Amino acid sequence: MTGVLQKSPTRSGQTPARRGRRVPPLVPIILGALLVLALTYVLPPFRNYQLATVGAYFTVTAGLTVLTGLNGQLSLGHGALMATGAYTFALTQNRWLSMPLSVLAAILTTTLAGVVIGLAAARLRGPYLAGLTLAVAVVVPSVTSTFDETFNSDMGLSVALDPPPGVVPMEQWQAWLCWAGALVTAFLLATLVRGRFGRDLRAVRDDETAARLAGVHVARTQVIAFVVSAACAGLAGVLFAFLAQSVSPGAFPLTLSLFLVMAIVIGGLGRLVGALLGAVLLVALPALAQTASERSGSQHLEGNLALVIFGVVLVVVMLAAPGGLASIHTNFRRKR
Numbered sequence: 048m049t050g051v052l053q054k055s056p057t058r059s060g061q062t063p064a065r066r067g068r069r070v071p072p073l074v075p076i077i078l079g080a081l082l083v084l085a086l087t088y089v090l091p092p093f094r095n096y097q098l099a100t101v102g103a104y105f106t107v108t109a110g111l112t113v114l115t116g117l118n119g120q121l122s123l124g125h126g127a128l129m130a131t132g133a134y135t136f137a138l139t140q141n142r143w144l145s146m147p148l149s150v151l152a153a154i155l156t157t158t159l160a161g162v163v164i165g166l167a168a169a170r171l172r173g174p175y176l177a178g179l180t181l182a183v184a185v186v187v188p189s190v191t192s193t194f195d196e197t198f199n200s201d202m203g204l205s206v207a208l209d210p211p212p213g214v215v216p217m218e219q220w221q222a223w224l225c226w227a228g229a230l231v232t233a234f235l236l237a238t239l240v241r242g243r244f245g246r247d248l249r250a251v252r253d254d255e256t257a258a259r260l261a262g263v264h265v266a267r268t269q270v271i272a273f274v275v276s277a278a279c280a281g282l283a284g285v286l287f288a289f290l291a292q293s294v295s296p297g298a299f300p301l302t303l304s305l306f307l308v309m310a311i312v313i314g315g316l317g318r319l320v321g322a323l324l325g326a327v328l329l330v331a332l333p334a335l336a337q338t339a340s341e342r343s344g345s346q347h348l349e350g351n352l353a354l355v356i357f358g359v360v361l362v363v364v365m366l367a368a369p370g371g372l373a374s375i376h377t378n379f380r381r382k383r
Contacts, residue, residue, distance in 0.1 A: 072237035073163065076230050083226045087219045095218035096290070097330050102225035104326035106232050107318055108311050110279025113236055115308070116317030117245065118272040119252035120168060124180035125280045126303035127187035129182055130159040132284030133294040134191060137204040144207060153285045154278055158170035161277025165270040184304045188296040203295025209371050225286045233319055239275070248272060309357050313364050315371025324372045332356050 077231035083102075087095055107125060116118050132153040140149040164183060168176050191198040198204065211220035241250065247268045250258035255265050288294045310329050315321025368375050 052135070069241075072234050072241070076234045076237075076312045079233075080226070080230055083192070083222065083230075087222045087271055092216060092218040095216070095222045099218065099222040099225040099286075099290055101291060101326050101330050102222065102229040103283050104310070104329045105229040105323055106225075106286060107280045107283035108307060108322040108325045108329075109229070109233055109236055109313070110276035110283075111307055112311045112317055112319070112322045112325075113154065113240060113248070113316075114272050114276035115311060116315075116321075117240060117248040117267060120269060121173075121177050121181045121275060121308070122168075122273075122276070123177050123304050124164070124183035124187075125276070126299045126301065127184045127279035128157055128160060128277050129284035129287065129303070130187050130191065130294075130296070130299035131160050132281030133288040134198060134204070134284075135281075136285040136288050137206045137294045138197075141204065141207050144209075146209070150282070150285050157281025157284070158274055158278045160281075161274040162270070164277070165273030168273055169266040169269040180304075181301075184301050188299060191214075191296045201296055203293055203298070205293045206291075208289065208292060221290055224289065228282055228286055232282060236275070236279070237319060244268075244271070305354075306357060306377050309326060309361050313357075313371055315373025318371075318373045321371050321373035328360070332360065 067153045083098070086098060090098060107129060111122065111125055114122055135156040136149050136153040139152045141148065143149060164180070167179060171179055191203075192200050211217055217222075239245065247258070247263045250261060250263050251265050251268050258268075259265050284294075284299075287298065291298065306329060307325075310325030311322055312325075313328060314323070314325030337355055341351055366370060
């Protein structure tokens with residue numbers, strides 16, 4: 048994984064040639080793929096499932112950090128976009144029994160939803176944009192509960208999947224597919240933002256008026272950013288449906304969207320490595336909350352405790368490293 052979404056600050060005295068060197072996105076992606084592949088052979092089944100879950104979360108946090116960290120658009124509705132992708136995948140997979148076509152249909156559907164929301168979001172700023180995406184996060188699960196003939200209400204839908212090839216364990220197969228999706232997403236995002244589009248994103252985030260005077264089409268840039276992020280969320284929804292082999296409204300609550308935003312802030316906005324750290328926290332902190340609730344003997348503590356832990360970690364990280372966990376290494380290099 049790589050932090051190419053933002054240029055790292057350099058020390059004074061560094062030569063221009065050295066400042067211009069950047070690691071090609073393909074290098075860390077290949078290294079990450081080899082690392083994941085090696086881990087799947089040594090980890091037990093449950094840890095492989097957790098590793099797969101980190102990959103699914105990384106897919107959505109990578110897209111969200113581009114939208115919020117690089118373009119400055121705050122979305123509280125990415126959990127609903129994940130639900131859109133997951134339900135589309137479940138419906139098409141159960142009908143066609145073709146996973147490539149089902150994944151493509153899910154991504155296209157979520158992309159279209161991103162176009163609609165993005166066009167509205169391009170006209171809104173600040174709390175109005177947050178309110179719009181928050182409404183989406185509330186409405187989408189309600190729709191799945193209302194049309195029970197299609198979506199089976201709160202019971203959700205099971206997903207018909209082919210068994211893993213050969214003698215590959217299911218958890219290992221899940222980790223391979225989830226990280227394949229995550230790494231392809233990371234590569235495409237890293238490649239996309241290294242060029243002119245990435246500069247346009249930062250320009251719009253920093254000063255819309257100056258960006259407009261410089262020839263940047265502000266509204267189009269914002270819409271494209273939302274569409275790209277929505278497509279990532281749709282793919283993440285597919286991966287979660289693949290992991291659970293089912294999809295239901297309860298899997299995509301409003302708190303999921305809040306956790307996603309907190310994760311990218313804690314990890315470090317605008318950096319893929321920050322999105323990865325956030326994805327790890329999204330798996331590790333709820334597991335920690337579950338362990339604590341089991342030891343306390345309270346079954347009602349687990350859901351609230353996860354949110355409390357996230358909040359405490361967010362406050363501590365913002366006080367110690369305002370740029371998120373991904374900025375700690377940069378800050379340390381500055382002080383040397």
